[in-house]
Amino acid sequence: MTPAKERKPRLPFYLQILIGMAAGLAFGIFLPAWVPHVAWMGDVFIRLLKLIVIPLIFVSIVAGIVRLGEPKKLSGLGFSSVVYYLGTNATAVFISLILVNLIRPGAGVKIFGTAPETATPAFDILNFIPENAAAALSRGDSLQIIFVAILTGIGIMFIQPKAATLSRLFEEGHELLLKITGGLIRLAPLGVFGLLAKMAVDLDPSAFAGIGKFVLTLLLGLVIHGAIALPLIFRLFSGRNLWAYFKAVQPALLSAFSTSSSSATLPVTLECVEKKAGVSKEISGFVLPIGATVNMDGTAMYEATACLFIAQALGMEMGLAQQLIIFFTASLAAIGAAAIPSAGLVTLALVLTAVGLPVEGIGFLLAIDRPLDMCRTVVNVWGDMVGCAVLEGKSGVKEKKGMP
Numbered sequence: 001m002t003p004a005k006e007r008k009p010r011l012p013f014y015l016q017i018l019i020g021m022a023a024g025l026a027f028g029i030f031l032p033a034w035v036p037h038v039a040w041m042g043d044v045f046i047r048l049l050k051l052i053v054i055p056l057i058f059v060s061i062v063a064g065i066v067r068l069g070e071p072k073k074l075s076g077l078g079f080s081s082v083v084y085y086l087g088t089n090a091t092a093v094f095i096s097l098i099l100v101n102l103i104r105p106g107a108g109v110k111i112f113g114t115a116p117e118t119a120t121p122a123f124d125i126l127n128f129i130p131e132n133a134a135a136a137l138s139r140g141d142s143l144q145i146i147f148v149a150i151l152t153g154i155g156i157m158f159i160q161p162k163a164a165t166l167s168r169l170f171e172e173g174h175e176l177l178l179k180i181t182g183g184l185i186r187l188a189p190l191g192v193f194g195l196l197a198k199m200a201v202d203l204d205p206s207a208f209a210g211i212g213k214f215v216l217t218l219l220l221g222l223v224i225h226g227a228i229a230l231p232l233i234f235r236l237f238s239g240r241n242l243w244a245y246f247k248a249v250q251p252a253l254l255s256a257f258s259t260s261s262s263s264a265t266l267p268v269t270l271e272c273v274e275k276k277a278g279v280s281k282e283i284s285g286f287v288l289p290i291g292a293t294v295n296m297d298g299t300a301m302y303e304a305t306a307c308l309f310i311a312q313a314l315g316m317e318m319g320l321a322q323q324l325i326i327f328f329t330a331s332l333a334a335i336g337a338a339a340i341p342s343a344g345l346v347t348l349a350l351v352l353t354a355v356g357l358p359v360e361g362i363g364f365l366l367a368i369d370r371p372l373d374m375c376r377t378v379v380n381v382w383g384d385m386v387g388c389a390v391l392e393g394k395s396g397v398k399e400k401k402g403m404p
């Protein structure tokens, strides 16, 4: 995938969001009677997110699987990469779920003026398997759509190389949806204005404390995963010096932090891992481009934390079964998230719907998304680079002398 080139806006995007947020809050507090005239902006924005999320997830998951290549040719490296991506992703979500359950950042927080109606679906393995794939797609049933996407992706892998056209169709479809998603995200400042104006009318001060606790819970999770779990995996499997490797790849982490995009960072990631850290091109050329789009530990942590936070704020107890659904959908939504700014926020809509939570909860998180996106993108990119070292260590490809 080509790195997403962002056109420079006149005002930095995060500032536009902050202005939208402040203006929305002020509008709701000082001109409550006028709120109905602007609230539609938020509703339109949420509707656009809902519109894009299903095709985006479906096409991203299929394209991600197809990129792995033919199963016969799926080298040991391809197989180990899948194990690494899924294993670290699951670890990340697990850490987040434990933290949100312990800290309970959403307990007693009122983020909705009037709580929207919710209905938590029961967990049943049969819920994953649609009787009719087309109906599942048109109903927007997230779990079933993910199931159909995985099946389609694996199916295409098995009819390779005959499915060249089909593969290209998904690849180009993915590009198209990325473009549209990027365009919709540009409307976020207006969306956040409308959403916050509506929320501000009967805003509870507990919301601010709650958001603070949510941010801390997420950051704590990201630190535990990035600074403890991933380094542990690195030490166990790579046979390299962790500190030297970290120093070599630091520019990529800084780029991830400033661009909030794994995709825009990819050239820097490749440069650091190949030239500075000396990982063989054979490994990095395979692991990094795929990893940038499918391996997103930070995003998965965000999805799980945000989803449980909203549930707690609504006073909905999520039992083990529901948390299992969150576990799966958060991991898969991260795989399906595009490697561009705020993509995780868009796919959060899918995780919320999977457990019957209102997508409107995103409105509140939108306001603080950019700084969180910067942090989760760092963990996403760090996970890809740790993956290179680990998979190189496992594959036995010789290290270059004098490299970390």
Ligand code: ASP
Pocket (backbone or CB within 6 Å): 260, 261, 262, 263, 296, 298, 299, 337, 338, 339, 340, 341, 342, 343, 344, 345, 373, 376, 377, 380
């Ligand atoms: N911005 C993230 C990335 O590019 C995706 C996300 O929004 O979580 O890695």
